[in-house]
Amino acid sequence: MPSISRDEVAHLAKLARLAVTEDELDLFAGQLDVILQSVASVGDIATADIPPTSHAVPLTNVFREDVVRPSLGQQQALSGAPEAEDGRFRVPRILGEEA
Amino acid sequence: MTNDLVHATAAELAAKIHSGEVSSVEVTQAHLDRIAETDGKVHAFLHVDTEGALAQARRVDEDVKAGKAVSPLAGVPLALKDVMTTEGVPTTVGSKILEGWLPPYDATVTRKLKEAGVVILGKTNMDEFAMGSSTENSAYGPTHNPWDLDRIPGGSGGGSSAALAALQAPLAIGTDTGGSIRQPGAVTGTVGVKPTYGGVSRYGLVAFSSSLDQAGPCARTVLDAALLHEVIAGYDEMDSTSINAPVPPVVAAAREGLSGDLSGLRIGVVTQFSGEGYQQGVLRSFEAAVSQLKELGAEIADVSCPSFDHALPAYYLIAPSECSSNLARFDAMRYGLRVGDDGTRSTEEVMSLTREAGFGPEVKRRIMIGTYALSSGYYDAYYGSAQKVRTLITQDFAKAFEKFDVLISPTTPTTAFKIGERADDPMAMYKADLCTIPANLAGTPAMSVPSGLSDEDGLPVGLQIMAPALQDHRMYRVAAAYEAARGAFGGPSL
Numbered sequence: 001m002p003s004i005s006r007d008e009v010a011h012l013a014k015l016a017r018l019a020v021t022e023d024e025l026d027l028f029a030g031q032l033d034v035i036l037q038s039v040a041s042v043g044d045i046a047t048a049d050i051p052p053t054s055h056a057v058p059l060t061n062v063f064r065e066d067v068v069r070p071s072l073g074q075q076q077a078l079s080g081a082p083e084a085e086d087g088r089f090r091v092p093r094i095l096g097e098e099a
Numbered sequence: 100m101t102n103d104l105v106h107a108t109a110a111e112l113a114a115k116i117h118s119g120e121v122s123s124v125e126v127t128q129a130h131l132d133r134i135a136e137t138d139g140k141v142h143a144f145l146h147v148d149t150e151g152a153l154a155q156a157r158r159v160d161e162d163v164k165a166g167k168a169v170s171p172l173a174g175v176p177l178a179l180k181d182v183m184t185t186e187g188v189p190t191t192v193g194s195k196i197l198e199g200w201l202p203p204y205d206a207t208v209t210r211k212l213k214e215a216g217v218v219i220l221g222k223t224n225m226d227e228f229a230m231g232s233s234t235e236n237s238a239y240g241p242t243h244n245p246w247d248l249d250r251i252p253g254g255s256g257g258g259s260s261a262a263l264a265a266l267q268a269p270l271a272i273g274t275d276t277g278g279s280i281r282q283p284g285a286v287t288g289t290v291g292v293k294p295t296y297g298g299v300s301r302y303g304l305v306a307f308s309s310s311l312d313q314a315g316p317c318a319r320t321v322l323d324a325a326l327l328h329e330v331i332a333g334y335d336e337m338d339s340t341s342i343n344a345p346v347p348p349v350v351a352a353a354r355e356g357l358s359g360d361l362s363g364l365r366i367g368v369v370t371q372f373s374g375e376g377y378q379q380g381v382l383r384s385f386e387a388a389v390s391q392l393k394e395l396g397a398e399i400a401d402v403s404c405p406s407f408d409h410a411l412p413a414y415y416l417i418a419p420s421e422c423s424s425n426l427a428r429f430d431a432m433r434y435g436l437r438v439g440d441d442g443t444r445s446t447e448e449v450m451s452l453t454r455e456a457g458f459g460p461e462v463k464r465r466i467m468i469g470t471y472a473l474s475s476g477y478y479d480a481y482y483g484s485a486q487k488v489r490t491l492i493t494q495d496f497a498k499a500f501e502k503f504d505v506l507i508s509p510t511t512p513t514t515a516f517k518i519g520e521r522a523d524d525p526m527a528m529y530k531a532d533l534c535t536i537p538a539n540l541a542g543t544p545a546m547s548v549p550s551g552l553s554d555e556d557g558l559p560v561g562l563q564i565m566a567p568a569l570q571d572h573r574m575y576r577v578a579a580a581y582e583a584a585r586g587a588f589g590g591p592s593l
Contacts, residue, residue, distance in 0.1 A: 019451040039412035052486030056542020076203040080434030
């Protein structure tokens with residue numbers, strides 16, 4: 001069924017926040033096409049009357065009492081941060097040309 | 100002496116340590132020495148925690164000397180898959196994106212191991228983010244199968260299973276999303292168990308596909324796997340998908356199985372898992388196992404589960420879909436790698452450059468497949484249809500378990516393939532998980548126990564045993580009985 005173009009792969013990469021290279025676009029376009037063709041058969045047997053299963057175990061919301069418990073301290077939470085400043089995560093600019 | 104210690108089972112080592120015949124420090128040092136001798140060839144470990152392991156061993160030795168009660172596996176060494184967080188000890192998930200990360204907390208499995216006095220030797224190699232069937236997708240280089248160093252040890256948990264086969268550890272932890280415990284177990288001649296979904300907490304297990312991921316025990320014997328299963332299993336309020344039910348009595352079942360009597364037990368042979376694409380030596384080993392199970396008194400008949408033919412395509416939509424969502428957390432902001440932050444670039448640009456540099460090709464492929472399958476316009480045809488196939492697979496299991504106590508099949512279609520053989524062909528690689536995936540989709544327990552060596556290439560073959568949800572003990576009983584009847588099949592020479 002599917003035939004996925006190089007442009008579509010570039011769009012997917014953008015959505016997935018992957019700055020893929022030109023070479024990768026060629027490689028992935030071919031591979032994603034093969035993979036998607038191989039898995040498209042699920043559509044052949046999945047008829048409208050079959051309910052979907054999202055999870056093997058029937059789940060309901062799990063609640064607990066709203067009580068304070070020990071958790072990671074600020075220093076621990078920041079311990080793996082690429083950059084931290086004044087007890088906070090330091091991030092690159094989030095506003096700019098796009099805004 | 101050292102040689103004996105690395106050949107011993109976990110149960111034997113525990114008995115010796117707890118009786119004071121040998122110290123945990125001696126046992127731990129023997130395994131650390133074995134790692135130092137052999138891991139240059141095997142590359143099962145990404146990180147060896149010599150200091151942490153010996154410190155834990157000393158604590159257990161002190162408790163034994165003081166006459167304190169210790170838990171059944173206290174003092175026994177273990178290899179931990181690098182997907183489980185370990186406080187202050189590197190956890191990479193086989194990825195460059197987490198290189199150098201020191202987690203600020205322990206996974207529940209890690210915590211339970213420590214509390215039980217188990218000695219964690221280090222962290223084992225794996226396909227990046229557990230995506231793969233060969234451990235070739237590790238950003239830190241492949242692990243080699245101890246039976247033949249030119250061959251893959253399976254994946255994603257190839258490091259854990261190779262460590263067992265190489266006598267570097269008597270116990271290991273794996274995680275199984277589509278077969279990542281059982282398939283490496285099969286191709287390395289070791290035991291690997293995927294418990295019922297929710298049987299072991301996922302807290303601190305770096306997520307790949309949350310509705311499928313399940314941690315479980317790996318060992319060289321069925322009883323050892325059962326002992327480890329009971330250490331790590333149980334309800335955990337930190338994992339809302341964890342099952343709030345008693346842990347199945349797997350140790351008792353393994354001991355019962357060792358008596359060798361399976362009279363009256365009904366075993367179904369899944370007919371979908373044979374034929375084209377299956378290696379003759381694998382099928383012959385499987386047939387021999389079927390004969391032995393019959394001799395043990397089991398009643399064996401064929402059972403057809405037609406939807407299993409569609410499990411692989413459904414899996415390769417569901418798992419990538421969940422992975423594309425789960426791996427969004429690697430955003431270069433709170434932990435892990437950050438690339439290209441030169442003061443001029445936006446957060447989004449830094450994020451994209453970091454993910455491009457930090458993820459390997461298989462992870463990128465799966466993220467994009469998942470992004471595609473979940474996108475509007477394609478959702479119903481792909482992800483929606485795959486979820487319906489999941490329903491059919493669950494129904495096929497339910498029907499089969501009306502007539503049979505357990506189901507069996509080969510664990511993998513072939514023995515270990517050569518490193519590099521399938522590296523450029525994702526679909527060929529994915530087929531290594533053909534027989535293991537249905538149990539993940541249904542959430543049912545399944546395990547691989549060695550069925551000896553293939554007569555054509557002398558490489559290990561696995562027998563897969565599947566049971567209904569929360570009936571994990573059934574498969575342990577069958578596996579232990581079969582293991583005793585099968586007898587020893589040798590080991591790799593390193």
